[in-house]
Amino acid sequence: DTVLVSGASGFIALHILSQLLKQDYKVIGTVRSHEKEAKLLRQFQHNPNLTLEIVPDISHPNAFDNVLQKRGREIRYVLHTASPFHYDTTEYEKDLLIPALEGTKNILNSIKKYAADTVERVVVTSSCTAIITLAKMNDPSVVFTEESWNEATWESCQTDGINAYFASKKFAEKAAWEFTKENEDHIKFKLTTVNPSLVFGPQLFDEDVHGHLNTSCEMINGLIHTPANASVPDFHSIFIDVRDVALAHLYAFQKENTAGKRLVVTNGKFGNQDILDILNEDFPQLRGLIPLGKPGTGDQVIDRGSTTDNSATRKILGYEFRSLHESVHDTAAQILKKQNRL
Ligand code: NDP
Numbered sequence: 001d002t003v004l005v006s007g008a009s010g011f012i013a014l015h016i017l018s019q020l021l022k023q024d025y026k027v028i029g030t031v032r033s034h035e036k037e038a039k040l041l042r043q044f045q046h047n048p049n050l051t052l053e054i055v056p057d058i059s060h061p062n063a064f065d066n067v068l069q070k071r072g073r074e075i076r077y078v079l080h081t082a083s084p085f086h087y088d089t090t091e092y093e094k095d096l097l098i099p100a101l102e103g104t105k106n107i108l109n110s111i112k113k114y115a116a117d118t119v120e121r122v123v124v125t126s127s128c129t130a131i132i133t134l135a136k137m138n139d140p141s142v143v144f145t146e147e148s149w150n151e152a153t154w155e156s157c158q159t160d161g162i163n164a165y166f167a168s169k170k171f172a173e174k175a176a177w178e179f180t181k182e183n184e185d186h187i188k189f190k191l192t193t194v195n196p197s198l199v200f201g202p203q204l205f206d207e208d209v210h211g212h213l214n215t216s217c218e219m220i221n222g223l224i225h226t227p228a229n230a231s232v233p234d235f236h237s238i239f240i241d242v243r244d245v246a247l248a249h250l251y252a253f254q255k256e257n258t259a260g261k262r263l264v265v266t267n268g269k270f271g272n273q274d275i276l277d278i279l280n281e282d283f284p285q286l287r288g289l290i291p292l293g294k295p296g297t298g299d300q301v302i303d304r305g306s307t308t309d310n311s312a313t314r315k316i317l318g319y320e321f322r323s324l325h326e327s328v329h330d331t332a333a334q335i336l337k338k339q340n341r342l
Contacts, residue, residue: 002026002074003253004067006107007082008052009036011214012125012196014043014204015246016079021047023250028071030055030064030082043205058082058103064110072115077253078189080107081125083172085215087161096161097154100168101175108179112187119189121253122180126173126193128238128266128308129166142306146195146262146313149174173262190259192252194245197266197308200327201242202334209338220331223275224290232291236271236301238308241322241330248317257316264310267321271301278328285341 003020007013008029020027021044029052031037037052044050053067068075082103089095104124111119131148150170157167173193180191198216203209213221219235226232248265252258276293279286314321336342 001076002028002071003077003079004028004030004071004075005079005081006030006055006058006064006103007080009040010081011203011217012199012242012245012249013079013081014208015201015242016081016249017044017050018204019246019250021049025049026074027051028053028067028075030067032056043207055082057099058106059099061102061106062110063103063106065113068110068114072111073118075115075119077121077123078107078111078119079123079125079249079253080104080176081249083125083169085165087165087215089161089164092158092161092164096164096168097157097171100172104172104176105179108176108183111189112183116187119187121259122176122189122191123249123252124173124176124191124193125249126176126195126262127166127169128195128197128264130170130173130193130195131262131264132166132306132308134163134166137306138304139306140304144306144308146264146310192258192260193262194248194252195262195264196245196248197238197240197264199242199245200239200324200331201322202330206334206338209334213335217331220275220279220328221335223272223279224286224332224335226290228289228291230291232272232276232293234272234301236269236305238266238268239270239324239327240266241327244319244321247319251317255316261313261316263317264308264313265317265321266308266310267323269302269305269307270324271298273301274298274324275328278325279332282329283332283336285336 003025009031026049031052055063083100131144133151136142152167157163248263273293277295
């Protein structure tokens with residue numbers, strides 16, 4: 001069976017590729033350039049089951065037509081992971097909203113045009129940001145579930161990079177569900193979305209650890225490089241390990257009970273203090289160099305925020321998610337190893 005994975009060079013996608021290849025799938029990945037193609041083929045040691053196609057920009061009209069026209073008859077499953085994930089722009093439409101939305105519509109349209117009979121399952125990597133309304137995130141009386149939608153509008157979200165990124169994922173996911181409904185009679189596939197919270201965990205390849213990591217792992221990298229006397233923002237959110245996110249993408253097309261579902265993958269709340277506690281406890285080489293904060297007080301921060309109840313997803317997936325401790329430990333250990341500090 002052949003699986004198409006868009007955005008194959010991404011942090012999460014590389015773990016998906018690795019798990020797919022271990023299960024003997026044939027994988028077609030899309031990357032933006034021939035440089036990335038060469039790098040990925042080398043990293044996966046020229047595994048004959050992995051081929052790559054170039055899609056320079058998912059927001060270009062008909063961006064995926066070439067790939068689906070050329071390879072569509074082979075493809076049974078499609079995992080659309082490509083989407084910009086950073087907060088670092090003021091051009092919200094061009095850099096976040098349009099690529100997220102148009103990228104999703106483009107890949108679905110190309111499937112409809114060239115592989116309507118062959119593609120059976122489509123998985124779109126959405127996000128908890130599509131379910132969480134930022135303004136309600138700090139309200140302890142609010143509970144978000146698989147049924148919730150971020151209330152931001154196209155206009156209201158364009159205040160800063162975080163709001164715009166959150167909303168970009170909502171518009172992209174909404175478009176995917178609408179497309180599937182509107183085209184019921186013209187397509188074969190069933191849609192599933194995977195909605196992860198902040199994703200931690202090691203890069204698949206040590207060589208990809210460098211100064212600045214992908215947006216979510218950079219939060220841990222940033223704390224490892226914060227001087228002991230600096231103040232640490234009392235940031236809190238919800239987390240999940242990348243290996244569990246990748247597995248959810250496989251279940252999302254392999255299992256019958258995931259069809260038509262939004263899989264909210266998170267293993268609960270954390271705050272910066274929890275990360276500092278893990279770093280200081282597990283890595284003596286960091287003690288004295290990074291802030292201690294107020295050890296053991298993480299829960300106080302966590303009690304303040306909203307809750308995301310994903311018990312429906314946990315029941316469907318049925319596997320245990322990795323703990324914050326394991327996820328942060330493995331992320332930090334890889335960074336320190338790369339710096340010869342382990
Ligand atoms: P990465 O930045 O590592 O991966 C994003 C991927 O999308 C990269 O391969 C990137 O290519 C590609 N991409 C972005 N914009 C474009 C574009 N315009 N055209 C073509 N390709 C593009 O981040 P993650 O692995 O963390 O994110 C993967 C997915 O998971 C995204 O959909 C993200 O929204 C979602 N997600 C991530 C979470 C997290 O905490 N990490 C949480 C919830 C959801 P390149 O690097 O070459 O630009």
